[in-house]
Amino acid sequence: MDPWMRSAAVIAVLAGCAPEPTSSDTGTEPEVVVDGMLTTTTWHTRSDQDGEIDVPIAVGDDTTSLLVSLSTVQERPILLQLIDPDGEVVLDERDWRGDEKLTDAFDVLRKTNALNWPVRRTDEPLRAGTWHAIWASEHQEGGRNPDDSVDLVVMTKDDPDPTQGTITVRLVWADGVELGAGHEAAVQAAVQTWQREWTAYGITVDATFHTSDMDPTLPFTANGDAEVEAIAAEVADPGDVVVFLGDTMIYKPGVFGTGPNTPGTPYPGNYHFVAVALDMFVEPSGTISTDLSRLLTETLSHETAHFMGVPHVVETDWARYDALTDTPRCTTEGTCETQLGRNLMFPWSQCKPTCPVRTLTPDQLGVLHRYVGMR
Numbered sequence: 001m002d003p004w005m006r007s008a009a010v011i012a013v014l015a016g017c018a019p020e021p022t023s024s025d026t027g028t029e030p031e032v033v034v035d036g037m038l039t040t041t042t043w044h045t046r047s048d049q050d051g052e053i054d055v056p057i058a059v060g061d062d063t064t065s066l067l068v069s070l071s072t073v074q075e076r077p078i079l080l081q082l083i084d085p086d087g088e089v090v091l092d093e094r095d096w097r098g099d100e101k102l103t104d105a106f107d108v109l110r111k112t113n114a115l116n117w118p119v120r121r122t123d124e125p126l127r128a129g130t131w132h133a134i135w136a137s138e139h140q141e142g143g144r145n146p147d148d149s150v151d152l153v154v155m156t157k158d159d160p161d162p163t164q165g166t167i168t169v170r171l172v173w174a175d176g177v178e179l180g181a182g183h184e185a186a187v188q189a190a191v192q193t194w195q196r197e198w199t200a201y202g203i204t205v206d207a208t209f210h211t212s213d214m215d216p217t218l219p220f221t222a223n224g225d226a227e228v229e230a231i232a233a234e235v236a237d238p239g240d241v242v243v244f245l246g247d248t249m250i251y252k253p254g255v256f257g258t259g260p261n262t263p264g265t266p267y268p269g270n271y272h273f274v275a276v277a278l279d280m281f282v283e284p285s286g287t288i289s290t291d292l293s294r295l296l297t298e299t300l301s302h303e304t305a306h307f308m309g310v311p312h313v314v315e316t317d318w319a320r321y322d323a324l325t326d327t328p329r330c331t332t333e334g335t336c337e338t339q340l341g342r343n344l345m346f347p348w349s350q351c352k353p354t355c356p357v358r359t360l361t362p363d364q365l366g367v368l369h370r371y372v373g374m375r
């Protein structure tokens with residue numbers, strides 16, 4: 001792609017004069033909401049003739065993180081490149097096809113995707129100017145989709161102290177789940193433990209509870225849902241994490257908790273969720289064991305950490321790893337359990353015979369603190 005052409009297209013978008021229409025629905029003017037250190041800009045556009053979407057991101061002198069999130073209608077968004085104001089390619093999808101995971105932005109997963117940048121403590125801080133995130137609407141079998149409908153969210157954070165922060169978590173009971181025996185006490189105890197543990201990392205977990213008429217079998221976990229977006233819009237502000245508390249997960253039986261991409265796509269959207277199935281933890285009588293109470297804390301914090309951009313330390317093929325330097329590499333289940341089993345982002349819980357307290361490394365905390373929703 002010719003960079004000059006890209007700049008020209010960006011100026012057109014910023015100035016609000018739409019490019020040459022390719023269909024009757026060409027896009028909308030950006031809407032900007034400023035809330036403390038977070039600026040959220042939303043608009044609607046379409047992919048170009050090559051199936052690409054050039055997203056301009058205005059970065060100010062004090063901006064410390066950016067997040068760009070896309071939701072498409074026909075095919076699935078994948079990040080091709082992130083380009084700084086000097087035209088330097090900071091991130092290139094072709095460099096991330098190996099065994100290290102930095103972000104799900106390079107994967108064709110769902111009709112929604114997001115990049116939070118920077119990710120690591122070692123990534124260069126942002127520089128002021130207009131950045132560009134070049135995305136494509138991509139078929140899973142390859143090939144791109146011109147003229148796809150795209151909803152865009154760009155968030156920027158001006159954080160004066162990136163070592164301290166608050167993440168706001170909206171806990172939403174699915175319909176009547178709060179009335180289940182022992183549910184409220186179990187979740188409140190687990191959240192208190194989570195808050196205590198993350199306070200030690202300089203992170204305040206600001207948790208609020210909400211009721212809803214969401215289906216308690218959490219059917220949205222497979223493909224997202226407009227009801228998720230509607231509830232999130234009601235209870236959450238941009239940057240907040242929304243955690244649905246259900247009884248079960250009808251499409252993921254036996255799973256403790258789940259979320260969408262790493263990072264998740266934030267407000268507003270059909271995939272703005274973390275989901276937890278309480279029947280996996282709380283007995284029908286309302287009791288919960290010490291181990292399962294610990295596991296509930298870990299499920300809430302593990303899934304929220306994914307939503308904030310932290311990948312698994314290792315995947316269960318024992319051959320793919322996070323892109324962080326302070327989590328060791330291992331190549332067998334046994335060595336991985338020994339070396340990484342007590343890390344919060346190990347892919348499963350290690351309760352042998354009892355569940356240990358699982359921790360985060362300084363590099364993982366660096367990812368959490370760079371998330372735009374951490375303020």
Ligand SMILES: [Zn+2]
Nearest residue numbers: 302306312347
């Ligand atoms: Zn996980």
